[in-house]
Amino acid sequence: MKEDFLKFQAQTTPHPLALEVESAIGSYIKTSDSKNYLDFVAGVSACTLGHSHPAVVNAIKEQAEKYLHVMVYGEYAQAPAVELSKLLAKNLPGSLSKTYLVNSGTEAIEGALKLARRATGKTGIIAARRAYHGNTMGSLSLMDFEERVEPFKPLIGDVSFIEFNSTKDLQNINDHTACVILETIQGGAGFIQPVDDYLLKVKKRCEEVGALLILDEIQPGFGRTGKLFGFENFGLVPDILVMGKGMGGGLPIGAFTASEEVMDLLMDNPKMGHITTFGGNPLIASAALATLKELLGTSLIAETLQKEKLFRKHLQHPLIQEVRGRGLMLAIILKSAEIADQLVLRAKDEQLILFWLLFEKRAVRITPPLTISSEEILKGCGIIVDILEELNSNIEAVN
Numbered sequence: 329m330k331e332d333f334l335k336f337q338a339q340t341t342p343h344p345l346a347l348e349v350e351s352a353i354g355s356y357i358k359t360s361d362s363k364n365y366l367d368f369v370a371g372v373s374a375c376t377l378g379h380s381h382p383a384v385v386n387a388i389k390e391q392a393e394k395y396l397h398v399m400v401y402g403e404y405a406q407a408p409a410v411e412l413s414k415l416l417a418k419n420l421p422g423s424l425s426k427t428y429l430v431n432s433g434t435e436a437i438e439g440a441l442k443l444a445r446r447a448t449g450k451t452g453i454i455a456a457r458r459a460y461h462g463n464t465m466g467s468l469s470l471m472d473f474e475e476r477v478e479p480f481k482p483l484i485g486d487v488s489f490i491e492f493n494s495t496k497d498l499q500n501i502n503d504h505t506a507c508v509i510l511e512t513i514q515g516g517a518g519f520i521q522p523v524d525d526y527l528l529k530v531k532k533r534c535e536e537v538g539a540l541l542i543l544d545e546i547q548p549g550f551g552r553t554g555k556l557f558g559f560e561n562f563g564l565v566p567d568i569l570v571m572g573k574g575m576g577g578g579l580p581i582g583a584f585t586a587s588e589e590v591m592d593l594l595m596d597n598p599k600m601g602h603i604t605t606f607g608g609n610p611l612i613a614s615a616a617l618a619t620l621k622e623l624l625g626t627s628l629i630a631e632t633l634q635k636e637k638l639f640r641k642h643l644q645h646p647l648i649q650e651v652r653g654r655g656l657m658l659a660i661i662l663k664s665a666e667i668a669d670q671l672v673l674r675a676k677d678e679q680l681i682l683f684w685l686l687f688e689k690r691a692v693r694i695t696p697p698l699t700i701s702s703e704e705i706l707k708g709c710g711i712i713v714d715i716l717e718e719l720n721s722n723i724e725a726v727n
């Protein structure tokens with residue numbers, strides 16, 4: 329299968345990890361050679377409840393027996409999408425009451441940007457340096473990383489950048505600004521959290537100039553940071569909330585949520601201001617609804633903070649400079665990019681799945697399923713520390 333994977337399926341890197349997946353359950357992925365890999369990545373923060381959680385699988389099965397796709401988004405009332413949107417509204421601040429369901433994170437970002445321009449009648453978009461919001465043309469235009477965007481230019485216009493956590497840069501938000509878009513916790517940049525009421529200050533500045541604040545919660549959202557959404561840790565409410573990844577419990581989904589007043593603008597001038605065929609798909613929405621119900625009906629979200637403590641206690645080694653992030657959105661910052669590289673590759677030999685971050689090359693992500701057990705945490709941390717010990721001995725032998 330690996331040969332066909334490399335030959336017929338488009339690749340994103342010359343050296344993919346290329347595990348041949350046979351099945352996956354809980355915190356483990358089983359490969360075709362009958363090895364069981366402990367998963368500290370969860371499909372890059374997507375498998376919130378672990379692999380093949382029974383609540384998600386049953387919801388999919390039940391829905392599959394009723395109906396699949398019946399109509400483009402927004403025309404028919406379909407229970408999974410309606411209930412999902414309603415339950416989200418119930419668990420969000422009052423101003424975030426209406427949700428538009430789409431098919432992926434980047435598509436939700438596109439919708440949010442369009443909505444902000446439509447709602448303000450302005451065009452300026454401000455994003456943060458080293459942000460990641462996705463890979464379609466609009467999301468890509470929010471990426472301030474020349475090497476990655478240059479070959480695809482021209483991008484969309486009127487985008488400028490500020491430094492995340494810089495109060496000084498807030499002056500750049502002005503009357504021309506339609507929206508400021510930020511990740512609540514910067515992911516690809518190295519799991520960088522907002523400091524000193526930064527997000528509150530951004531929100532205040534947006535209010536002063538009549539701009540909307542869009543928070544991208546595609547990675548921190550759905551419980552990863554000890555709250556249902558990351559912004560709840562920082563004392564503010566965005567004008568538009570964007571979600572995806574962990575929302576679907578392993579199925580592809582994205583969404584953006586705003587007030588009814590703002591969201592309803594997409595119905596008019598132009599009519600059908602944002603449309604999608606498969607957004608709100610009943611099978612996907614039923615999986616997302618089951619995921620949300622499971623998160624709200626258990627202590628999994630609160631437990632992320634206990635699990636964070638366990639990770640921090642057991643991820644101690646001279647080659648680890650820092651463990652960044654919050655809850656189960658953690659990144660080990662190593663002494664060098666080479667060590668990070670070797671750790672990920674060696675961990676694969678030891679049947680532990682780790683992965684890199686996009687921009688911070690010294691980082692290794694720890695974003696396991698929220699359902700991970702204490703024993704699994706200890707087992708994985710033990711493997712990491714042993715590998716680092718081995719790498720350290722090699723470094724010392726060379727010096």
Ligand SMILES: Cc1ncc(COP(=O)(O)O)c(C=O)c1O
Binds near residue numbers: 545573
């Ligand atoms: C913060 C953030 N925004 C947007 C995206 C894009 O989501 P998707 O890959 O579903 O398009 C990602 C995906 O990694 C992300 O982490």
